[in-house]
Amino acid sequence: MEELKLLDAIERYLNGEMQPDEKTQFEQRRKDDPELDHRVVEHAMFLQQMDQYCEGKRFRNTLHDIHHELLATGAIKEVPRKATIINLWKKYKRVVAVAASIAGITALSISIITYYFTPNGNISEIQKLSQQFKQLENSQRQTNRELNNLKESTKPAAQAKVGGTGFLVDGKGYLVTSAHVVTNADSVYLQNVKGEYFKAGTIYINHLSDIAVLKITDDRFQPVKQLPYSIQKNPAALGEEIFTLGFPRPSSEIVYNRGYLSAGTGYNGDTLAYQIAISANPGNSGGPIFNEDGDVIGILSGKQITAEGVFFSSRSKNIFTALQEIRKDSTMEDRIKLPQTSSLKSLDRTQQIKKIEECVFMVKSY
Amino acid sequence: MKPDSTEEIALLQRLAKHDRQATETIYKLYYNMVQSLILNNNGSFDDARDIFQEALIVLYEKARSGTFTLNCQLKTYLYSVCRRLWLKKLQQQQHYLPEMNGMEDMVPVEEDLEAHQQRNAEFQMMEKALLHLGEPCRSLIEAFYLQKRNMTEIASHFGYTNADNAKNQKYKCLMRLKKLFFAEYKNNNV
Numbered sequence: 300m301e302e303l304k305l306l307d308a309i310e311r312y313l314n315g316e317m318q319p320d321e322k323t324q325f326e327q328r329r330k331d332d333p334e335l336d337h338r339v340v341e342h343a344m345f346l347q348q349m350d351q352y353c354e355g356k357r358f359r360n361t362l363h364d365i366h367h368e369l370l371a372t373g374a375i376k377e378v379p380r381k382a383t384i385i386n387l388w389k390k391y392k393r394v395v396a397v398a399a400s401i402a403g404i405t406a407l408s409i410s411i412i413t414y415y416f417t418p419n420g421n422i423s424e425i426q427k428l429s430q431q432f433k434q435l436e437n438s439q440r441q442t443n444r445e446l447n448n449l450k451e452s453t454k455p456a457a458q459a460k461v462g463g464t465g466f467l468v469d470g471k472g473y474l475v476t477s478a479h480v481v482t483n484a485d486s487v488y489l490q491n492v493k494g495e496y497f498k499a500g501t502i503y504i505n506h507l508s509d510i511a512v513l514k515i516t517d518d519r520f521q522p523v524k525q526l527p528y529s530i531q532k533n534p535a536a537l538g539e540e541i542f543t544l545g546f547p548r549p550s551s552e553i554v555y556n557r558g559y560l561s562a563g564t565g566y567n568g569d570t571l572a573y574q575i576a577i578s579a580n581p582g583n584s585g586g587p588i589f590n591e592d593g594d595v596i597g598i599l600s601g602k603q604i605t606a607e608g609v610f611f612s613s614r615s616k617n618i619f620t621a622l623q624e625i626r627k628d629s630t631m632e633d634r635i636k637l638p639q640t641s642s643l644k645s646l647d648r649t650q651q652i653k654k655i656e657e658c659v660f661m662v663k664s665y
Numbered sequence: 666m667k668p669d670s671t672e673e674i675a676l677l678q679r680l681a682k683h684d685r686q687a688t689e690t691i692y693k694l695y696y697n698m699v700q701s702l703i704l705n706n707n708g709s710f711d712d713a714r715d716i717f718q719e720a721l722i723v724l725y726e727k728a729r730s731g732t733f734t735l736n737c738q739l740k741t742y743l744y745s746v747c748r749r750l751w752l753k754k755l756q757q758q759q760h761y762l763p764e765m766n767g768m769e770d771m772v773p774v775e776e777d778l779e780a781h782q783q784r785n786a787e788f789q790m791m792e793k794a795l796l797h798l799g800e801p802c803r804s805l806i807e808a809f810y811l812q813k814r815n816m817t818e819i820a821s822h823f824g825y826t827n828a829d830n831a832k833n834q835k836y837k838c839l840m841r842l843k844k845l846f847f848a849e850y851k852n853n854n855v
Contacts, residue, residue, distance in 0.1 A: 303837065307832070307836060345843055348791060351788070352788055355784070356788075357811065359722065362692070366714060368689075375693065375696045389707065
């Protein structure tokens with residue numbers, strides 16, 4: 300109730316409805332009481348807002364009335380609208396234009412990108428394919444032979460293309476290895492167990508018996524006076540214990556393996572070869588096959604893919620044949636003299652190997 | 666039909682005094698111009714009416730402020746105000762601004778519009794406060810302040826036994842309205 304009286308007083312004061320003596324009294328109270336003063340100011344401001352609101356409201360109402368009146372009397376006209384579609388078009392033509400240009404640019408850039416990135420080498424692909432066909436043919440041929448030559452797999456450019464094993468047949472520097480090791484070789488290098496390299500040249504190659512004869516052309520090569528082993532001319536007996544030394548590892552570590560002679564002929568009854576049972580790996584190709592007495596009875600050449608543990612060895616007799624042929628069509632003064640006697644007889648295996656290993660070389664053809 | 670500048674000033678003075686005739690004259694003279702402006706720029710009839718009426722309110726407020734001098738044709742002024750108002754509305758509605766063909770700003774009206782913006786905000790605050798006040802307070806307040814009816818009249822109309830009763834009721838309502846309004850006011854000014 301107090302509040303209401305106060306509000307009434309303030310409003311009457313602001314509206315100038317107070318009697319003069321009441322007014323002076325009120326003004327005195329206002330001076331003394333800052334809170335009252337604040338409330339008066341606040342109410343004055345509120346009344347002003349109210350006033351403005353009322354003015355605005357009244358004017359708005361008037362405008363509204365006038366609008367309807369004028370519409371009714373026809374003084375102003377709402378001109379009929381244009382067709383909606385045209386309006387839509389007008390409204391969105393910018394959007395449409397922007398969208399269209401974006402689409403256009405996108406399409407254009409996609410086609411440009413496609414053009415640039417499409418491999419224009421369809422022709423080269425076809426060539427590649429044909430090459431692959433050739434390769435397929437080659438591998439098919441090889442499969443038909445069912446022989447997997449024990450070549451060491453192809454290595455990076457700096458590495459040897461093919462690796463194999465070879466052994467001396469004459470202390471002056473003549474070696475025998477498998478023909479397939481040095482086929483297509485630009486140059487042949489030999490490496491002994493000490494890690495020394497020697498350049499060698501191919502002087503004879505026979506694919507049928509898978510035998511190649513190499514000659515060390517390097518001056519640094521110290522001739523071996525007496526080879527520890529001999530080359531056996533007669534066919535080896537079935538069931539003979541055999542062993543081999545070779546370089547199947549890329550690290551030029553000599554590796555020893557042993558087995559037995561399992562058949563007197565090679566693949567499909569090949570009389571130039573033996574079938575042997577031995578554990579060998581690519582890189583063993585061209586390695587010498589020794590019997591227990593340390594006579595060379597063959598040269599390791601390959602393995603049958605279709606059977607497990609079936610290896611083939613060229614017969615040592617082929618070496619003799621090869622030498623005969625070399626003699627026939629060469630004018631070389633120094634004849635290759637094959638070792639006749641073996642000094643390995645009745646030695647135990649480790650000593651045999653110790654003597655042999657100096658005469659076995661890693662063959663690297665590039 | 667077209668008024669010269671002295672006539673225009675007289676017209677504005679009458680407008681400031683809330684002369685209905687004057688308001689009607691201005692309405693008749695310029696509404697069609699504004700309507701075609703709005704319609705040609707993606708607006709509807711409702712938009713045209715709203716914009717024109719708001720422009721008239723701007724004019725009214727300016728005329729009432731007393732410091733008003735019109736240094737261009739009334740037509741130009743209204744046109745400029747409507748154009749600015751409409752651009753603003755488009756800006757709120759859409760992400761891009763269309764080129765308003767042939768619509769150069771003819772006179773600067775920014776200051777007037779800012780003042781109007783302030784008043785409009787206050788107007789809306791009061792309207793909102795009144796809306797929240799609810800009946801019968803709202804009608805009571807409007808009867809007293811808006812329609813300026815006296816207390817006896819109001820008492821009989823609202824069924825109060827006497828003017829004092831009605832007055833008390835009015836003060837109660839007024840206190841609540843003040844609270845609502847100042848809450849809103851603080852909110853908006855923070």
